[in-house]
Amino acid sequence: MAWLVTGGAGYIGSHVVRAFLAEGIPVVVLDDLSSGHAEFVPPMVPFVRGDLLDGALLMDLFADHQIDGVVHVAGFKYAGVSVQRPLHTYEQNVTATATLLAAMETAGVARIVFSSSAAVYGTPHTDLVTEDTSKSPESPYGESKLIGEWLLRDQGIATGLQHTSLRYFNVVGSGALDLRDTSPHNLFPLVFTALREGRTPRINGNDYQTPDGTCVRDYIHVADLATSHVAAARRLAADEAIAPVYNLGSGDGVSVGQIMTTVSTVTGIDFEPDLGPRRAGDPDRIVASGELAARDLDWKMRHTLEDMVRSAWASEQASAAAAPQASAGLEDGEFVHSEA
Known part of the structure; x- marks a missing residue:
């Protein structure tokens, strides 16, 4: 029996695939x-x-493979862009x-792990978010x-679907040289692109109520x-037994200023980030x-900030050095790889 990973060719999904294979699943x-x-x-x-x-493609897929459960990572993940494209966002994610x-349900597959988001919280009125923190999403993506x-939840009540949802903020780093974050909207790719092009990365505001004045977030x-x-x-x-939702959080966070300093150290590129206005x-x-996830899901911060930056930079450098690999020319529904 296998697990289906939707979005398994993406940044997060491909790492999920590697993690399953490492466990022999x-x-x-x-x-x-x-993307x-x-x-x-x-x-x-x-x-x-x-x-x-x-739907027909999904039914064929379930018929052709013995699927024990689904890890649902696929989706339109750009919160800012979702404000301009709400209908597209709801179509792709809902x-x-x-x-x-x-x-x-039709195929009798009754287990799913859902890749949710900390965007469901919006701007919480607490500096440590738990699973019980009020939900007030501020974008079509979070909604x-x-x-x-x-x-x-409703399918669980109606059909007995076994499920859990994992919420998290900013995902960075790389677990393999051939896997990297290629999003045009995420911090690390934006910073690395600026450095490659000889531009100075920018931070938005340095007068926040934090130790170095820059925003602190979970990475x-x-x-x-x-x-x-x-x-x-x-x-x-x-x-x-499993909870319906888990936060995968660091518990303490790091600042944007700390990230910039670490990027400079790891890359060997000396720079002082440009200062933009607060957003x-x-x-x-x-x-x-991440206390609940630590109890149930083997969650822990195994990597330091330097590990995160170093692994991301290494995969970025490896990508730049490698010949480009074509991923076009495939027809929808085509099986690209066959089973071993």
Whole structure:
């Protein structure tokens, strides 16, 4: 029996795939390659290029593979852009999730780990977020993730679906040289791109009520995140008690200023970041407690900030040195890799 990883060719999803394989658990990947990369999927892993909105494709996939559960990582993940594209965001994150759950119900697949987001909290009025902190999302993206959690909850009541949702803030680093964050909106890629192009990275505001005046946030290593996805899947597969939601948080956070200093140290590029204006609505500090996940999901911060930056920079350098790999030319529904 295998686990289906939706979005398994993306940055987070590909690390989840590697974590499952490291534990000897077979996986199948479904990805439309809208932001993922076919080369991120190991050759021995069955890979279907397709859209979660295609219910017929999902039914074929479940018929062709013995799927024990689903790790649902696929989605439109750009909170800022979601404000300009709300309908697209809801289609990709809500309608697609409902389509997946319907196909799972028909196929008799009753376990799912959902990649949610700390965006469900909006701007919390506490500097340490727990699972019980009030939910007040401030973007269609955050709203869509909260609706996804509701869909799982309601399917659980209606059909006995076993589920859990993992919430987290900023995912960084790399667990392998051939895997990297390619998002045009995330901090590390933005900083590395600026340095490669000879520009100075910028921070937004340095007068926050924090030790160095810059915002403090949770930054977690992608490999640590992936490990807890596997732990959640194992718990579901063993029919062990599991909470409906978990925060994967650091408990203390790091500042943007600390990140910039660490990037300079790791890359050997001496720079002082440019100072931009504060962004409206940016709180001084948002950090999540990972206590519940530490109890149940083997969650811990195994990597330091320097580890995060160093691994991300190494994968960035490896990518720049490697010949480009083409991921186009595949038809939807095509099995790119065959089973080993």
